[in-house]
Amino acid sequence: MAKDNRSAVRLLLFGASLREGSMNDRLASLAASVAEEKGATVDRASIAEFECPSYDMDVELATGIPAGANALRERLNACDGFMIASPEYNASMPGILKNVIDWVSRFRPQPFNGKQAFVMAASPSMTGGKIGLWALRQPLEHLGARVYPDMFALAQAHHAFDDAGRIADAKLQQWFENTIECFIDLVEASKHYPNLKKQWVEFLGERPDDETTRVEMGDTAATT
Numbered sequence: 001m002a003k004d005n006r007s008a009v010r011l012l013l014f015g016a017s018l019r020e021g022s023m024n025d026r027l028a029s030l031a032a033s034v035a036e037e038k039g040a041t042v043d044r045a046s047i048a049e050f051e052c053p054s055y056d057m058d059v060e061l062a063t064g065i066p067a068g069a070n071a072l073r074e075r076l077n078a079c080d081g082f083m084i085a086s087p088e089y090n091a092s093m094p095g096i097l098k099n100v101i102d103w104v105s106r107f108r109p110q111p112f113n114g115k116q117a118f119v120m121a122a123s124p125s126m127t128g129g130k131i132g133l134w135a136l137r138q139p140l141e142h143l144g145a146r147v148y149p150d151m152f153a154l155a156q157a158h159h160a161f162d163d164a165g166r167i168a169d170a171k172l173q174q175w176f177e178n179t180i181e182c183f184i185d186l187v188e189a190s191k192h193y194p195n196l197k198k199q200w201v202e203f204l205g206e207r208p209d210d211e212t213t214r215v216e217m218g219d220t221a222a223t224t
């Protein structure tokens, strides 16, 4: 049920598996329908739209940042928050996802800075891909995204969905919905709190150095 007094919140949402029939894509679709029920506007994307060649600084200098990364930048710039359903590959995130994060990080202003983020995973394992989500937090938080503390990891995902695409365990489905609603509340609050500062210093704590230091303020931030 959407909150009557919800003000506009726009979320970018995609699964990070290229595979046809991906369980993470199913989880992303379920999250999209829940987010819409809770009053958000959803931009449902596919990781295939953001596919890039392997990061190479020579390529960047010669031909610029590829179209897939630019597509993700534009979609990030247009949203208030984003949600990713990522497979766990060898206790980390898939290479395609890390690669596009690396490319997008080259844009200035830096598109992840100050964005609210929610990460989730689906896996046939008993841990649901949670270890990969801890890995995914690192580059996102490094880049200034505000990654929501609770991460949803759907264990034994090959048995977890019902025929309608919902989580068959009613209690787990309810927790999933409640968590997404809490995340949307935070996105809404962060969007509308007028004095929120979003300074990003790439290596906060290092002695400032004009050659290497990268500092940005998010778009709602006051300058200091």
Ligand SMILES: Cc1cc2nc3c(=O)[nH]c(=O)nc-3n(C[C@H](O)[C@H](O)[C@H](O)COP(=O)(O)O)c2cc1C
Residues within 6 Å of the ligand: 017, 018, 019, 021, 022, 023, 024, 025, 087, 088, 089, 090, 091, 092, 122, 123, 124, 125, 128, 129
């Ligand atoms: C290269 C590779 C590594 C994998 N590593 C893990 C892993 O570390 N943990 C895990 O839970 N599942 C792992 N899996 C299994 C995936 O969770 C499973 O293939 C899942 O279906 C992938 O997500 P998808 O259905 O969205 O494509 C791995 C799969 C592949 C292909």
